[in-house]
Structure formats: structure tokens, C-alpha cells
Amino acid sequence: MHTPVEGCLHGMEPAWCFLCRIERSGADPGTAWGLKTRDDERDPEDRRGPMSLRQASYLRFLCEEFEETFDASLTDAESAIVVESFLDEPMTDSQARTLFFLSQIVGMEAETGLTYGQARTKIRSLVAIRGLKSA
Numbered sequence: 001m002h003t004p005v006e007g008c009l010h011g012m013e014p015a016w017c018f019l020c021r022i023e024r025s026g027a028d029p030g031t032a033w034g035l036k037t038r039d040d041e042r043d044p045e046d047r048r049g050p051m052s053l054r055q056a057s058y059l060r061f062l063c064e065e066f067e068e069t070f071d072a073s074l075t076d077a078e079s080a081i082v083v084e085s086f087l088d089e090p091m092t093d094s095q096a097r098t099l100f101f102l103s104q105i106v107g108m109e110a111e112t113g114l115t116y117g118q119a120r121t122k123i124r125s126l127v128a129i130r131g132l133k134s135a
């Protein structure tokens, strides 16, 4: 059995555990996991107002993930474009390590070459298999 000497409550290292990163971020967990679709599906042209608080905290989390500067002045429509571009980035080291760890536990080969969005989905499904608390 895997018995970490000092780990997070998910059995990983808090320094890179992706689940911990989401929990620490302060972002709405459902949004950070990509479970909630946007409340506002109107045409971007009609979304020139500021971001909602939920969208702003989600974008701030993604900016931290990629060590980019968070721009609070983005409009709602602009923030949606930035979020999409982050999801298409290659997965982070935190995600890769979390994916590897969880894949090992369930006896699967860890996938490589995923995007951030794909890795997040994969981690979420592995978390579900393991019954880990994620959100």
C-alpha cells in the first residue's frame, strides 16, 4: 500500500497535488473543474460588461497555474477567450504528476501530451474512480 510519510489528504504532495491547488485557489470548485458551463451563453458582442466574481476567480486561478498576470479589467467576453486559450495549453507539471500518481493507483498507464483542459477532465475521472474528495 502507498503510505506517504507526509502528504496531503489526497495522498499526494501538497506542493504539486492538483486537487490541493484547486482547493487552495479560492475559485468556485465546480467552475475550476470545468463542471459548470458559463451562466451567460450570449453572443460575445453582447457581453461587454465586467467579469462575474466567479469568472474572475476562475481566471485568476488559471493565471496562477500558468504564472501569467491576472488582468481584472478584462470584459466578460474577453475573459472567456483567455480561459479557452489556457485550456488549450499543455498540461502543467502539477497535473502531470497528479495524473501519474492517480493512474498508478488504478493500474492505468498515465496519458501524456494532454492539454490542460483534457488533463483536468482525466484527473477528475480518476478522482471519481478513487472516490477521493475533490470539491
Ligand SMILES: [Zn+2]
Binding pocket: 008, 009, 010, 011, 012, 013, 014, 017, 018, 019, 020, 021
Ligand atoms: Zn492534495
